[in-house]
Amino acid sequence: MKSPRRLVLKARYVFPVSDAPLAGGCVVVEGDRIIFVGESDSCKRGAVDEECDLGNAAVLPGLVNAHAHLEFSDLAAPLGRRGIGFVDWIELVIAHRRLAAFSPDEAVAAGLRESLGYGVTALGDIIQPGQPSSNSPPETDRFLELKAFTAAGVAGAMETARRHVVSERGGLCPHAPHTVHPDLLKAVVELSAAERVPVAMHLAESAEEMEFLLRGRGPFRGLLEKIGIQHGTLADHYARPLDYLRVLAGAHRALVVHGNYLDDEEIEFVGAHAERMSVVYCPRSHDWFLHAGYPLGKLLSAGASMALGTDGRCSTPDLSVLEEMRFAARRHPNVALDAILRLGTLGGAKALGRETEIGSISPGKLA
Structure with missing residues (x-):
């Protein structure tokens, strides 16, 4: 031989x-x-x-993009303008998906090529139901996006989730507080624990989300009422991100995507659950919306497991994890550079459950 x-x-x-x-x-x-x-x-x-x-x-080790939306890789520039309201941006995302020329399969293929060109060797991609898989590098963990605005929609969403888990052992993405009924979140977490697959959820992403959760009003309430969802089906169940974190802690592995507005108690919680819970920071997406200052220093001091994501080209100019690291280093001058490097390598590998195989240059790991 x-x-x-x-x-x-x-x-x-x-x-x-x-x-x-x-x-x-x-x-x-x-x-x-x-x-x-x-x-x-x-x-x-x-x-x-x-x-x-x-x-x-x-x-360097191969870079890890822990959170991406490759379906938007056809965009030449982010949607809207810097400082756009989050709900206004969501409406642009919906409109883009409805375009006749929108081809998510082609966009994903382009995003994979772009990612590989930027030295990314593993990534977590949020996919839509029915989106075909690809064998092209980089190695991709595909998180199926799930939504159910009411309890009546949970059974159908979970049937889709089970098929995804059976077909490719893929991750699950209960989308966000404004689209996920609490019964769906609980069912997804139970499936994650039983089948040992990861869960990613957009959480504490925007000031508008926080207003919706804490006070039940604001642009998100208006958006939901526009599509026929009555207030009370979502926000009255869980009143703050901590309520969601407590449920997510039961998952086999949880990725808290963004976490832009986590408070001190929530930061301590993710730090205490760092073995199986990671927070994914998307620096340039954070900047696109002019969110309040990101609590990176607090999260690291609390012992949180941290990773980096590019989000999608709908809110960032490209899919370069190296540029995310450079931006984060400029934005957080008090955070050590070796910690920033870890976010885009070993931290991302841990978030995806692959830290024994990738993320560092160590004997026994994949080259």
Whole structure:
């Protein structure tokens, strides 16, 4: 049997993420696995098929985009304008989906190509029912978006969820507080725990959402009434993000997407549940809406598991996780740069439940 191919990479810098950065680093890959990482002087080469000295360069782990909406990868620019009201933006999203030229399959394929070009090797994509899968890289965890405005809609949504879990062991995305009846959230979490699949939910994303949850009024109430959903079917059940977090904590693994408006008690909660709950920060999407300052420092201090997402091109200019890291570093100068790097690598891998395989340059992990 032929031995797996052995590749040696040398560079001025290697950033393993799980360990301290290396100046004059060396990484040895055998087949598809890393077998050594260390200083070039101590590099364990053995029989080498190829050796590549990258010179004045840095070697990073493959980047992880923990939250994306690739169906909007056809957009050349975000929808609306910077500072747009969140509900106004949602109406633009709905209108875009109704366009005759809208082709989510083609958009997803374009988004995968773009992501790979930006060094993304794994991502979590929110998909719609009926959206076909793709075998193209990067590795994609597909979270099926689920909605049910009333208790009567829960059974149908859960039948769709079960088919998705059976067909591809995919994740589930009970969309957001303004579209998910509490009975649906509970049923999704129970299915997640039973089948050991992850759950992602948009939560504490906007000031409008908080007004709807806390006071039962505002633009979200108007939007729901416009489509025939009476106030009282959603917001009266859970009054704040913490109520949702308590349910999500029962999932096999939970991704709290955005978390822009989590309060101190909620931040402490996600920190206390960091083993199976991650918060996904989308820095440039956050900026597009001019949300209040993001509590990244507080979340990290509380011990929260943090990851980065690009969201979709509907609210960001591209799908570059590296640009998300750069933006986050500028926006949060008091957060250490190694912590920012972790968000876009090992933190994302943990959020997707793949931290034993990817996210750092470590022996035994995938190259």
